[in-house]
Amino acid sequence: MENQVESLVKLIKQREKEARAKVLSFVSGKGGVGKTGIVTSLAYVLANTFNKRVLLLDCDVALGNVHVLLGLSPDKNLKNVLKGVPIEKVIQNVYNFDVVLGFSGIDGIDELESLETANLLLQIERVVENYDYILLDNSAGLNRYTIGFSRAAASTYVVTTPEPTALTDAYAFIKSLYKLYSYSNFKVIVNMAKSRREGFDTYERLQHSINRFLGIDVTLAGIVPYTNRYREALRKRVPFVELYPSDSYSVEIKRIAQLETGQLLKEEESFVEKLVKFFFKGE
Numbered sequence: 334m335e336n337q338v339e340s341l342v343k344l345i346k347q348r349e350k351e352a353r354a355k356v357l358s359f360v361s362g363k364g365g366v367g368k369t370g371i372v373t374s375l376a377y378v379l380a381n382t383f384n385k386r387v388l389l390l391d392c393d394v395a396l397g398n399v400h401v402l403l404g405l406s407p408d409k410n411l412k413n414v415l416k417g418v419p420i421e422k423v424i425q426n427v428y429n430f431d432v433v434l435g436f437s438g439i440d441g442i443d444e445l446e447s448l449e450t451a452n453l454l455l456q457i458e459r460v461v462e463n464y465d466y467i468l469l470d471n472s473a474g475l476n477r478y479t480i481g482f483s484r485a486a487a488s489t490y491v492v493t494t495p496e497p498t499a500l501t502d503a504y505a506f507i508k509s510l511y512k513l514y515s516y517s518n519f520k521v522i523v524n525m526a527k528s529r530r531e532g533f534d535t536y537e538r539l540q541h542s543i544n545r546f547l548g549i550d551v552t553l554a555g556i557v558p559y560t561n562r563y564r565e566a567l568r569k570r571v572p573f574v575e576l577y578p579s580d581s582y583s584v585e586i587k588r589i590a591q592l593e594t595g596q597l598l599k600e601e602e603s604f605v606e607k608l609v610k611f612f613f614k615g616e
């Protein structure tokens with residue numbers, strides 16, 4: 334089983350290179366730090382602002398809740414894929430991106446054990462060329478799923494909050510993946526920051542420990558602010574960026590997408606450009 338996963342990880346990485354699709358994994362040490370909200374908004378922005386072909390996979394085995402944020406019912410879900418149904422039959426399109434929903438509840442630990450990560454990796458490998466980005470929303474903490482998915486990813490985004498417990502757990506996650514598999518493609522997102530300063534200090538503390546004890550560096554991908562409007566988007570079951578595109582939460586998600594794609598956002602036309610168009614070009 335371990336060897337099978339090993340060769341699939343290699344295969345996916347090879348196909349990623351050929352197809353130029355990027356697999357990005359979103360993880361955290363501690364739960365409830367905002368991964369699902371961030372990854373859902375990022376899928377939305379990559380598809381709608383950057384015109385990318387995006388597949389969002391809810392890899393939170395047993396407690397998946399992407400469907401809640403997107404207002405979908407999870408009838409077709411990841412469990413079907415893990416049990417062998419072709420991924421194409423389970424993919425749904427919403428807000429211009431594709432999604433494979435997760436599932437909540439599991440009949441017992443035996444069932445969890447029998448679900449095949451290898452099978453899912455194989456299925457991802459088949460559709461990788463249909464997308465520019467494949468985003469994986471993982472469960473919190475280290476387990477064989479988060480390890481398997483993150484190792485197959487070009488980058489792993491570690492989400493943390495400024496809370497010391499979240500930070501300690503983020504460090505533990507990075508340390509384990511690095512020590513066990515020499516994996517070091519980490520990017521850090523600090524969520525629920527009360528200020529840019531607090532977010533930056535949080536990142537600096539993490540980077541400092543990682544550099545000192547592991548000898549590697551992690552890049553800062555974004556500082557997502559705490560927002561009182563979050564609950565409203567949840568209540569309406571609409572992605573936050575769709576409901577509040579100008580909120581600083583959404584602006585930061587766009588900045589993260591911009592950094593990831595290396596593409597600049599099309600700037601709003603300036604006042605002078607609008608005047609030139611009106612007076613000289615008759616538009």
Ligand SMILES: Nc1ncnc2c1ncn2[C@@H]1O[C@H](COP(=O)(O)OP(=O)(O)OP(=O)(O)O)[C@@H](O)[C@H]1O
Pocket residue numbers: 361363364365366367368369370371393471472473524525526557558559560561563564567582
């Ligand atoms: N930037 C934010 N501002 C305010 N509240 C937030 C923000 N981000 C997340 N939250 C709150 O945190 C809760 C958990 O968010 P989310 O479900 O995205 O976390 P998660 O890391 O995916 O959790 P899990 O580990 O259970 O998968 C949200 O329901 C919301 O109440």
Ligand SMILES: [Mg+2]
Pocket residue numbers: 368369370393398470471472
């Ligand atoms: Mg989640």
